[in-house]
Amino acid sequence: MRLTGLSGQSVGAIVGRLLQQGLVEETGAESQAGVGRRPIGVKIRATGALAFGCNIERDRIDGAWIDLNGTPVVSGSDLIDRGEEPERTILRVEELYARLTAQLEPSLMANALPAIGLGLPGPFDPSSESLMNPPKFPHWERVNPRSLFSPGWKQPIFCENSATAAALGEAWQSRTELRNFLYCHWGVGIGGGLVIDLDTYRGVTGNALELGHVPVVPNGALCECGSRGCVEAEASMMAVCRQAMDLGFTESFDEIVFLATYEPLIEELLIRAGFLLAQALLGAVNLFDVDAVVIGGHHFQQVSKWLLPPVEAALNDLTMRREVRSVSVKYSTLGEAAGAVGAASVVFDKLLPANPPLVATLVHSRESANVSH
Numbered sequence: 001m002r003l004t005g006l007s008g009q010s011v012g013a014i015v016g017r018l019l020q021q022g023l024v025e026e027t028g029a030e031s032q033a034g035v036g037r038r039p040i041g042v043k044i045r046a047t048g049a050l051a052f053g054c055n056i057e058r059d060r061i062d063g064a065w066i067d068l069n070g071t072p073v074v075s076g077s078d079l080i081d082r083g084e085e086p087e088r089t090i091l092r093v094e095e096l097y098a099r100l101t102a103q104l105e106p107s108l109m110a111n112a113l114p115a116i117g118l119g120l121p122g123p124f125d126p127s128s129e130s131l132m133n134p135p136k137f138p139h140w141e142r143v144n145p146r147s148l149f150s151p152g153w154k155q156p157i158f159c160e161n162s163a164t165a166a167a168l169g170e171a172w173q174s175r176t177e178l179r180n181f182l183y184c185h186w187g188v189g190i191g192g193g194l195v196i197d198l199d200t201y202r203g204v205t206g207n208a209l210e211l212g213h214v215p216v217v218p219n220g221a222l223c224e225c226g227s228r229g230c231v232e233a234e235a236s237m238m239a240v241c242r243q244a245m246d247l248g249f250t251e252s253f254d255e256i257v258f259l260a261t262y263e264p265l266i267e268e269l270l271i272r273a274g275f276l277l278a279q280a281l282l283g284a285v286n287l288f289d290v291d292a293v294v295i296g297g298h299h300f301q302q303v304s305k306w307l308l309p310p311v312e313a314a315l316n317d318l319t320m321r322r323e324v325r326s327v328s329v330k331y332s333t334l335g336e337a338a339g340a341v342g343a344a345s346v347v348f349d350k351l352l353p354a355n356p357p358l359v360a361t362l363v364h365s366r367e368s369a370n371v372s373h
Ligand SMILES: [Zn+2]
Pocket: 212, 213, 214, 223, 224, 225, 226, 227, 230, 232, 233
């Protein structure tokens, strides 16, 4: 109650509704001295509702049904052919949805929310509900993803920028201490999401936190956004592969990771990427004054040995708030599932009833919360 800032009466009414809907369960009456109603412990019933999400990346789609703890109940992926038409990709999404839904235990089917969360690259135009020429996504110029679903598809489709969705997934799954943080996706591209007081910040057009397009090298490498020296063009996985190839080495990322263990030139490339990523993150932390930076992405863990130390050093030693409170840097707790879990958590965000601060507090505390109702 204290965490939500709501009155006892309000909390009681909301919890009553949540109990009715099977989203929370009682953990028994707590003993208390004095008169009046005894507080009742309640906690989230993890399988009280399930949500499906699918994240579309340049080379793959990842889908998952998640429970109210943000834990994937079933999950799966499909690889995308290079240069694939969006129609084919959305068909893959429908097929993945059908395949993973068929894997749900029959007892859970009744709690599966009839909707889909779709994690997509930016930029996005909310007025036409279309993607606006996302970098490295040929054929997706002015495409409205909803319009590509089969005519028989009836469930609501909630679209969200992939990195914002992943940030929401982190907020949903992590504990209350992760209330204000910056999420950074590191992979083929670099994306960002911002969570302020457990809510995502989307900006006026839903395109906030395009972290990958923060310039870090004056007159640097040409970026697909049209600018030069963006951190995505200088320090993403794709940038590192291009730089390795320019030096006469392989462009295979797995081979680059292996080479970095004994080839100083390759190691230098990765350390440089870490310093440039650190600059972009340092600027964002100074702007938004967040408590943590969470870094995710399929491939980040492979190179965290080189990329993380410069990031940690910059955020520990150079943020303007360093004398007030430190900024923690962590690898996503969701790991490879971040995209799918994030997309699914968008469904919870849109469809779950009642009061978000209370639901969030219950979800995030994991322990039972005491209320009178
Ligand atoms: Zn750019």
